[in-house]
Amino acid sequence: MSRPVRFNIHAKDADIRDNVAITEMPEGLQGEGFFATNLEQVVGLARKNSLWPLPFATSCCGIEFMATMGSHYDLSRFGSERLGFTPRQCDLLMVMGTIAKKMAPVLRQVYLQMAEPRWVLAVGACASSGGIFDTYSVLQGIDQVIPVDVYVPGCPPRPEAILDGFIRIQDLVHNESLRRRNSEHYTALLGSYGIQ
Numbered sequence: 001m002s003r004p005v006r007f008n009i010h011a012k013d014a015d016i017r018d019n020v021a022i023t024e025m026p027e028g029l030q031g032e033g034f035f036a037t038n039l040e041q042v043v044g045l046a047r048k049n050s051l052w053p054l055p056f057a058t059s060c061c062g063i064e065f066m067a068t069m070g071s072h073y074d075l076s077r078f079g080s081e082r083l084g085f086t087p088r089q090c091d092l093l094m095v096m097g098t099i100a101k102k103m104a105p106v107l108r109q110v111y112l113q114m115a116e117p118r119w120v121l122a123v124g125a126c127a128s129s130g131g132i133f134d135t136y137s138v139l140q141g142i143d144q145v146i147p148v149d150v151y152v153p154g155c156p157p158r159p160e161a162i163l164d165g166f167i168r169i170q171d172l173v174h175n176e177s178l179r180r181r182n183s184e185h186y187t188a189l190l191g192s193y194g195i196q
């Protein structure tokens with residue numbers, strides 16, 4: 001006996017279906033049958049909603065990141081479902097955990113292997129400043145070896161804080177000029193880290 005096929009469109013669902021709106025339409029000129037904007041806005045919008053993170057997790061903050069990826073917080077909602085474990089495919093380096101000085105060259109190498117444009121999120125007190133480990137063996141902040149775009153405070157930061165840091169990265173990505181990576185300012189920034 002075949003099952004009856006039922007389409008249960010409730011009033012609420014129908015309302016959603018009939019009122020789909022583009023919430024993030026870039027600024028531009030609009031008329032009947034056309035919409036014009038500039039390339040920078042479209043590229044920014046696309047990049048912002050398709051970041052591929054590389055999780056560089058060394059300790060407890062990494063566990064918070066696992067929760068952030070879980071179904072309750074769900075980083076996938078931001079277009080970042082696809083984590084990459086090779087720097088060549090990723091554009092957002094998320095550093096989570098205590099970085100020992102021995103690990104610093106490894107972190108730097110991972111950063112160097114990422115293609116431009118790339119962004120860096122320092123998650124938690126350890127990645128941002130060494131945290132409670134003011135010792136001879138711990139790097140006192142990853143910005144001693146690579147440039148950082150956003151810092152997330154906390155020991156550990158809750159998943160909400162990680163999401164907040166991620167959204168701030170998205171804002172940077174969305175508003176970044178396409179020329180920034182070729183600018184003198186950016187070259188000087190990398191130069192200050194000894195990166196050509």
Ligand code: SF4
Pocket residue numbers: 059060061062096097098124125126127131132154155156157
């Ligand atoms: S900031 Fe706190 S929770 Fe995060 S890695 Fe350091 S000690 Fe662990």
